[in-house]
Every structure is written in C-alpha cells, then in structure tokens.
Amino acid sequence: MEKIDISAAVVLLIMAFVLVSVKIPNDERWCAIRRMNRLLFACYICIGVSNIITGVCGVDTQPDPVMWLAMLLVSMYQAFLFTGTCVTFLSPQRVGVKWLSVNAVVITLVNIASFWAFFSNERSAAWISTVDAVLYSAQLVYYCYLFRKAYVESRRCLEASYDEDMSARLRWITMCFISALTVGICALLFAVLRLGATEYAAFTCIATVYYVYLVICMINYRIRAGFIVKVVAAAPTAQTAEDSAPVESMDSAEEHQLQAAIKKWVDNKRYVQDDQTVEEIAAELGTSHAMMKWYFTNRMHTTFRTWRIELRVAEAKRLLGEAGVSTAMVHKMVGIADKSNFHKHFQKYVGMTPREYQVSMKQGKG
Incomplete structure (x- = not known):
C-alpha cells in the first residue's frame, strides 16, 4: 500500500515540474491559463507531499473515519481546481481571481468547521461525513452546471466567429471535465460507502492517471487551442455602426x-x-x-x-x-x-x- 502512495507521489512531482516547463505566451489573453497552470503546479506539489507522508506513515487497513473525512475535504479542493481549469480552457475570462478566491474561502471554511467539529467530538464523525458528502455532492452539481454553461456559450461564440461546427474540436475539453467528474464521484463513493485501505489504493491509482491526463490536456491546450483564446479570451471591442447594423x-x-x-x-x-x-x-x-x-x-x-x-x-x-x-x-x-x-x-x-x-x-x- 505504501509503495502505491510513494509511486503516486513521484509521478505527481514529475508532473508538477512538467507543468512548470509548459511555455505559455505572455499575451494578456493567456493570463487565465497561466494562473491555472501555477495553481495546478502548487496543487500537484501538495498532493505529492501528502502522498509521501501517507506512504511513510502507512494507512490503517481498517475503515477509518478520519480517512473518509479527509478524502471528502481534499476532494473539494481538487474538484475546485480541476473544474476551474476545464472552464478556463473553454472561457478564460470566466474564471477570474474573484471566482477563485470565493470558492477557495468557502471550501477552507467548510474544512475548518468539519475538523473543528470532528476533534471536538470524535463520535460525531459519521454525521460530519454525511454533511460533507451532501455539500460535496452539491459542489459537483454546481460545477457541472458551470461547465455546461461555459461550454454552450463558448461553442456559440466560436461557431459565430469561425462559421463552423466546433463541437468536435471542443470534445477533448469535455472529456477532460468528465474524467475529473469521474474521479470526484469515486472519492464521494469512497467516503459514503465507508471503504478501506484496499479501495483507497485503487482510488489513488485512478486519481494519479487523471493527474497525468490533465497535464497532457494542458500541453495540448497550449499547442491546439490558439483558436479558442483568439476569440473567447479577446478583449471585447465595440462594434462599429456599419458592422452592427444590418446591411x-x-x-x-x-x-x-x-x-x-x-x-x-x-x-x-x-x-x-x-x-x-x-x-x-x-x-x-x-x-x-x-x-x-x-x-x-x-x-x-x-x-x-x-x-x-x-x-x-x-x-x-x-x-x-x-x-x-x-x-x-x-x-x-x-x-x-x-x-x-x-x-x-x-x-x-x-x-x-x-x-x-x-x-x-x-x-x-x-
């Protein structure tokens, strides 16, 4: 079990430095992508260090309430960052500093309240996990709505600009989000079904595969998505009367x-x-x-x-x-x-x- 955590940590730390090596243009239109790239780098470093600690300290082979609670709370941050990345791929201007700050503060407050309640009364772990599972489920539903809305608006904008069907060219971004959602649902099931160390090891493997996949998506975005940034991330300009009025x-x-x-x-x-x-x-x-x-x-x-x-x-x-x-x-x-x-x-x-x-x-x- 410990070997899986250490191996996952090594992969994550390697992927973190791959993210740093991705050369994103200094153009203002790429600002949101650069921001998410830096946040993902920090996220990968934190998760990698966490996996090293888990690998060194070991995991209890019996179902552990602390593990369930920690899984939910950490997954909230992951869902926030991964959804933010996928929405930024579609609509860079939608994920700004304000959106990131509000989501981060809300999730941090939930974390603090959950751990305070747990350590105040350890016998309350079951109901705390239930409340957090409900909150996490609501978060996933909200992020699905957010992604869907960004997808529809971005596709409409791109098709109006290029006068072509863009669904196929955006499909890989949709797959990136669906994969993130799948990892999030796996984390939710782990906590709700009160699973143990074996299932935790399986989840670690699934999550690590996604972490690698997300880095590949970031690299692909830099290579293939200039057509999105050129249109969707461009600063809005006022149309002239000639262009806005019908001919x-x-x-x-x-x-x-x-x-x-x-x-x-x-x-x-x-x-x-x-x-x-x-x-x-x-x-x-x-x-x-x-x-x-x-x-x-x-x-x-x-x-x-x-x-x-x-x-x-x-x-x-x-x-x-x-x-x-x-x-x-x-x-x-x-x-x-x-x-x-x-x-x-x-x-x-x-x-x-x-x-x-x-x-x-x-x-x-x-």
Missing part, C-alpha cells in the same frame, strides 16, 4: 469589387486555411462581415459556411484523385480540423466515404 443593399461598384475579391480568394485556395475567423476573412476580402453576409444571402443564395464546405469537398475530391494522397490526412489538407466532421460533409455532398471515392477513382482510371 440592406450594396451598390454595384462594391458588389463587383467583392465578387472579384472572392474569385481571387478562391483561385488562391484560401478556403483551405483553418482557424481564420469570419471577420478576418471579410477583412481579407476588403469588406465587413455584415456586407459579406448580405452578398452571400442575396447574390449567391447560400451561406458562407455552406459555400466554403462545398469548396473544401471539391478540393478533397481533386486530391483523392491524385496518387499518394492518404484519406487519413486529406481533411487537414482542405482545412477541416476534425476528421469526423470532414467525413460527414464528404458523404453528404458526394454520397460515399472518402475511401470509397478514392477506390472508385482508381477503378475508373484502371
């Missing part, structure tokens, strides 16, 4: 200019670029988002999203007809980050999967 018409000179810009944009295959917001594309075309939306609706009788998907599918068909192009990589070559989204669009417009299309092209040439 009723365009004069012929503007239409011809935009038509020529769109043709050039297509000829240069700019539609295969990913992580460009619609505002950035409109600026590249020499117009505004509102003007571009009006033109696509009234002159091309489609939406920019549908039109760009059709161009990307057409380009994918061209690429799949060439020798040596892998169906596993073609989605990235046409600017669609998620493979499942690409397959869905390709089947909708072509009527077959990319692999089936590639085979049919080879047979046709044969």
Whole structure:
C-alpha cells in the first residue's frame, strides 16, 4: 500500500515540474491559463507531499473515519481546481481571481468547521461525513452546471466567429471535465460507502492517471487551442455602426469589387486555411462581415459556411484523385480540423466515404 502512495507521489512531482516547463505566451489573453497552470503546479506539489507522508506513515487497513473525512475535504479542493481549469480552457475570462478566491474561502471554511467539529467530538464523525458528502455532492452539481454553461456559450461564440461546427474540436475539453467528474464521484463513493485501505489504493491509482491526463490536456491546450483564446479570451471591442447594423443593399461598384475579391480568394485556395475567423476573412476580402453576409444571402443564395464546405469537398475530391494522397490526412489538407466532421460533409455532398471515392477513382482510371 505504501509503495502505491510513494509511486503516486513521484509521478505527481514529475508532473508538477512538467507543468512548470509548459511555455505559455505572455499575451494578456493567456493570463487565465497561466494562473491555472501555477495553481495546478502548487496543487500537484501538495498532493505529492501528502502522498509521501501517507506512504511513510502507512494507512490503517481498517475503515477509518478520519480517512473518509479527509478524502471528502481534499476532494473539494481538487474538484475546485480541476473544474476551474476545464472552464478556463473553454472561457478564460470566466474564471477570474474573484471566482477563485470565493470558492477557495468557502471550501477552507467548510474544512475548518468539519475538523473543528470532528476533534471536538470524535463520535460525531459519521454525521460530519454525511454533511460533507451532501455539500460535496452539491459542489459537483454546481460545477457541472458551470461547465455546461461555459461550454454552450463558448461553442456559440466560436461557431459565430469561425462559421463552423466546433463541437468536435471542443470534445477533448469535455472529456477532460468528465474524467475529473469521474474521479470526484469515486472519492464521494469512497467516503459514503465507508471503504478501506484496499479501495483507497485503487482510488489513488485512478486519481494519479487523471493527474497525468490533465497535464497532457494542458500541453495540448497550449499547442491546439490558439483558436479558442483568439476569440473567447479577446478583449471585447465595440462594434462599429456599419458592422452592427444590418446591411440592406450594396451598390454595384462594391458588389463587383467583392465578387472579384472572392474569385481571387478562391483561385488562391484560401478556403483551405483553418482557424481564420469570419471577420478576418471579410477583412481579407476588403469588406465587413455584415456586407459579406448580405452578398452571400442575396447574390449567391447560400451561406458562407455552406459555400466554403462545398469548396473544401471539391478540393478533397481533386486530391483523392491524385496518387499518394492518404484519406487519413486529406481533411487537414482542405482545412477541416476534425476528421469526423470532414467525413460527414464528404458523404453528404458526394454520397460515399472518402475511401470509397478514392477506390472508385482508381477503378475508373484502371
């Protein structure tokens, strides 16, 4: 049992220094991520030291009320930090110093009250654990609501900015939160079911795997999530009257200019670029988002999203007809980050999967 605690401590301390080595930009938009990275570092150091102490002192093989109580109270802090990290991944501006401070103070007060009540009357351990279990359950429910709200708002904001379905690109953050929630529920079951040292060892292994996974998520966020930070964490700017007001018409000179810009944009295959917001594309075309939306609706009788998907599918068909192009990589070559989204669009417009299309092209040439 002691070996498990010591091993977990070694892993945690290694992961803590991996977190320190993650180079997060000094840009103001990354401030919340840097803050959570530092808090996770401190958390990993504390849990690692705690595991070393437990490993050296040993764990009572019999069910222990102190162990149940400590598990609940420590899990409150973990749920707070892990949820804060996942919500920050989605919506960096939502988890500020005030939110962190209020949650930390409330959890600390619950800890102080619980330990004071326990040491005042050790026979009250059962009802104290019950009260804390109820409070911890309420905390998990609140954090689920908070994460869900952040997810919906972040996805809506990203889809409005990129004019693409973002559910697949946010899936890994959802999995990160669900994994944290699973660890939290395991801690709750441990305390509620009054489990002993064997189950504690199993929980330590499960939690350690999650600690490693969360560090991997932090590294992945730094590498892959620039598209989130660029939009969601950007400082809000006041829209101009031209952008905020609906466009009723365009004069012929503007239409011809935009038509020529769109043709050039297509000829240069700019539609295969990913992580460009619609505002950035409109600026590249020499117009505004509102003007571009009006033109696509009234002159091309489609939406920019549908039109760009059709161009990307057409380009994918061209690429799949060439020798040596892998169906596993073609989605990235046409600017669609998620493979499942690409397959869905390709089947909708072509009527077959990319692999089936590639085979049919080879047979046709044969």
